Structures are given as C-alpha cells and as structure tokens.
Amino acid sequence: MSMHDDILKVLVSEEELKAKVAELGAQISKDYEGRNLVLVSILKGSVVFMADLMRAVSIPCSIDFMVVSSYGGGNTTSTGLVKIIKDLDGDLSGRDVLIVEDILDTGITLSNLVPMLKMRNPNSVKICTILDKPSRRKADIAPDYEGFAVPDEFVVGYGLDYDEKYRNLPYIGVLKPSVYEK
Numbered sequence: 508m509s510m511h512d513d514i515l516k517v518l519v520s521e522e523e524l525k526a527k528v529a530e531l532g533a534q535i536s537k538d539y540e541g542r543n544l545v546l547v548s549i550l551k552g553s554v555v556f557m558a559d560l561m562r563a564v565s566i567p568c569s570i571d572f573m574v575v576s577s578y579g580g581g582n583t584t585s586t587g588l589v590k591i592i593k594d595l596d597g598d599l600s601g602r603d604v605l606i607v608e609d610i611l612d613t614g615i616t617l618s619n620l621v622p623m624l625k626m627r628n629p630n631s632v633k634i635c636t637i638l639d640k641p642s643r644r645k646a647d648i649a650p651d652y653e654g655f656a657v658p659d660e661f662v663v664g665y666g667l668d669y670d671e672k673y674r675n676l677p678y679i680g681v682l683k684p685s686v687y688e689k
C-alpha cells in the first residue's frame with residue numbers, strides 16, 4: 508500500500524517546488540547579503556522546506572528550530588493562541604530573523620509568534636512560507652516571501668501532515684475523502 512494511493516490530486520509538483528525554492532533562495536541571498544541571517548524553522552511542518560531552502564541560500568547564515576502548538580492529530584481546524592513547546596537555542600539580538608513556515612493559513616500562529624520574537628531585540632523579523640492560503644486569513648499578516656497560493660483545501664506533503672502522516676510525500680497534494688473516514 509503506497510501513500511500515493513491516498514492522494515486525490517497533486518496541487519504542486521516536485522519539479523515546481525524545486526524551481527520555486529531555488530528562486531526563493533536566490534532572492535533571499537540577494538536581500539540578506541551582508542546581514543546577520545538566521546533561518547528559523549517552525550517544526551515539524553517546515554522541515555522539508557527548511558532543508559531545501561537552506562541549501563538554496565548562498566550567503567552565510569545560521570539555522571534554529573522552534574516547536575509551537577498547532578493542529579492536533581486528525582483535527583483540521585485551527586485551535587487559537589500559540590504556545591512555545593520547544594524554544595530556539597540561539598539569541599536573536601542583532602540578528603535578521605527569517606521565519607521558515609510550511610503554510611500561512613489563518614495566520615494566527617505567526618501573528619502571535621512574530622511579536623514574541625520581536626521582543627528579543629532582533630534587527631528584523633520576516634516570514635518565508637512555501638504555501639499561502641489567503642482565503643482563510645483571520646489575522647492581519649502577510650508573508651514577505653511565498654512559494655504558492657493554494658485554495659481553501661487541506662493539503663499534505665512536503666512536510667505537511669494529516670495525523671502525522673504524509674509529511675514525506677515529495678509533492679503537495681489533497682487527500683481522498685475516504686482517508687478521513689478511516
């Protein structure tokens with residue numbers, strides 16, 4: 508039984524992701540030249556994007572990871588305020604922080620997280636997300652760098668899960684309705 512059998516349709520292919528990440532990496536390398544860049548990955552959803560994006564960035568940078576509360580197992584609706592479950596290892600003071608996200612959906616997570624990070628005296632805080640679902644936005648927040656806008660559908664793959672599965676799909680897809688009935 509392959510994971511691919513559970514996919515109804517592919518929204519963003521592996522090739523499209525690869526080309527977009529190269530483009531984003533080149534733009535970020537240009538914009539952050541001579542700065543003090545730290546890529547902050549919000550786990551677990553951004554792990555695949557982070558691994559690809561950091562290799563597409565050609566300027567010196569460091570990386571750090573954070574775990575915040577988001578969707579629970581099997582639940583497909585947002586929960587509310589963000590809680591830090593695992594904090595960053597490094598100090599942000601004087602750093603140019605680029606948050607690396609899987610998807611900007613309601614925007615509630617990042618609209619809560621950005622002010623928390625800004626209190627740590629960084630030089631700047633910006634957002635880079637591979638997916639954007641602007642139709643679902645509840646908070647007043649927009650990405651500084653974005654890969655693809657997706658429709659209001661629950662997507663999986665390229666780091667994004669359903670009940671902790673499908674993160675290892677190399678593309679972004681939509682699940683067959685039968686998967687939710689299992």
Ligand code: 5GP
Nearest residue numbers: 552577611612613614615616661662667668
């Ligand atoms: P927010 O609604 O706060 O912008 O989104 C927070 C988190 O919810 C995202 O980082 C992501 O992990 C999860 N999320 C939002 N939309 C989707 C989706 O369509 N699929 C999956 N797998 N996760 C999503």
